[in-house]
Amino acid sequence: MYSHLTVAVYFIYGCLGLILAGMLTLFWLRIRAIRTAKKTEIYLQKHQDYFKFVQTHLSGVSELPLPPGKLTPLERRVIQQRIMEWIEQLKGDMRDKLIKLCRDAGFVDDDIKLLDSLLYGRRIAAAYRLGGMRAAEAVPRMLLMLEQQKYSPLSIVIARSIAKCAEREEQLTEMLKHLLRHGKPIHNLAADILMETSLDASRLLLKLLDDENPDFVKVALVAMWGQAVPEVVPSLDRLVGAEEKEVRASAVKLYLSSNPVLKDETIRQLMADTDWEVRAAVAKSLGNTHAAGSIPLLRAALQDPHWRVRNNSAESLAKLGETGFEVLCQIAKHGSGVERETALYYVEKTMAQEGEHQKLDQMVAYNKKKLLYERYFGVAEAKPVRQVAAVGGDYTA
Structure with a gap:
């Protein structure tokens, strides 16, 4: 009886010790976050002149200078983050100059090395920053990372970074394959990620529409909304008769949005479709096209x-x-x-x-x-x- 009571007392002491350690850890993390935020503000003010100089010389012909002086790791991260914000906002030559600045300053190389970190959080953060810097050389490593990872919301971070950095259509196709292989209903999200690319989206969408993989077709159909691509009509005409319900419904809706001239026999077939979404889309279009017949x-x-x-x-x-x-x-x-x-x-x-x-x-x-x-x-x-x-x-x- 006495020994059981002793074990219970030690167990309570152990639990109290773990609780105290957890509270101290949270307190320390909170203090560190506050300290980091204060240092970030200090560094932003310290390099304000450098930021202004870069902004005023973006449209010039000369290369942008590297950040001045010997920088701490946090100081480098603060400057990198500000440049990444400008990369997201700008296009053309000004964006290209900022991307080159990230390479010259060593930001890209540092984050590529972090892709091999033992800490998962550091690898994800590095992938996110590499996407922000449009680091094309990091795409093969991020594709391997996406292939080896089980699906989670963080898979979206990696996939979006790949889409931003990709220089070849094959890289985007491989990204979609790894992202959609888990069978998750994320075709709308995948289409949004795909449209982050700087490549010719219309050409890629045409290829995806003709792909044997139904997941690729679904992504292309979603991405086609708002894209004026006349060449897509023959593919849509074929997909209107697809066996898979979701593909057929999406193809019909997109096909009808292009205001085609429908034959009477085609209208009868579509109005008799087994999928209610197809019938509803056709019924709505007949009023918009004033098809009195x-x-x-x-x-x-x-x-x-x-x-x-x-x-x-x-x-x-x-x-x-x-x-x-x-x-x-x-x-x-x-x-x-x-x-x-x-x-x-x-x-x-x-x-x-x-x-x-x-x-x-x-x-x-x-x-x-x-x-x-x-x-x-x-x-x-x-x-x-x-x-x-x-x-x-x-x-x-």
């Missing part, structure tokens, strides 16, 4: 099992002049179930837009729709538009 398809889509397809179809019908609006009125008057609710919502929404029309042609079109409304429902009265965005208990989105 597709009114029967939009009419049938009001009975679609997914609420987004029904809403987009009704919205497009409302945009297709008197004929489309009259179809909505007929369904709202004589239809049933979710198609009637959806049609009635968009009929009321259209009638509630009376004060929004400024141009003469808009007012004329509205008055024609108003006459149709009154033929089916009597004199229009001001009333709030009902919210029936998802009718019938369909929450599959």
Whole structure:
């Protein structure tokens, strides 16, 4: 009994000692952080003249001078960080001069050596700084680092640095392969990383669209948004019929955003797709392109099992002049179930837009729709538009 009590007492003392050691360690780290912040401010003030000189001579023909005097490690890091900030902000010759300054000052060589550090945190910090300095010579080492690492948020840091530094398309492709091999749904993030490159992005995206790796295709489709590349249309035309659901849906959305001239048979096939995202995208585009010949398809889509397809179809019908609006009125008057609710919502929404029309042609079109409304429902009265965005208990989105 006595021996057990003694062990318990020693255990408590040991726990108290560990707690005290932890508190002292945190206290020391806090003091060191405060001291580092104060020294950083001092060094920024000390080298203010050097920073101003570099800024004023960025557009000149002469090379930028190295930081003056014998510098402490923290002092070098402070100057390096300020130069990296300018590299992110500037383009062209001025950025190239700053990158050369980082090499001449030894900042790049120092961080390449740190990639072999035994401390993981130092390796990640070095990779981040090398990306900021656009150190192309560090790309092979960072690719190996990314390949050997299990996926974590820090993998994004390495991948982004590789994208900033890469000088060849093959390096970017290898970076994507290592980043996406873990099967994580990070295609949007990978596309954002890919666009950090200084290489010709449109040429690279075309290659990725034709790649056999579906992950590369997904990244390219995401990255294509906002990129005006006419050469991509043939690849999109092929991907519209892809077997993989996500690839097909993204390809259809991007294809429709280019305002193509769709054949009737193509529209029918897309409106019958098994993926609701494809059907919804097509239904929305038919109103934006004023495809009045597709009114029967939009009419049938009001009975679609997914609420987004029904809403987009009704919205497009409302945009297709008197004929489309009259179809909505007929369904709202004589239809049933979710198609009637959806049609009635968009009929009321259209009638509630009376004060929004400024141009003469808009007012004329509205008055024609108003006459149709009154033929089916009597004199229009001001009333709030009902919210029936998802009718019938369909929450599959």
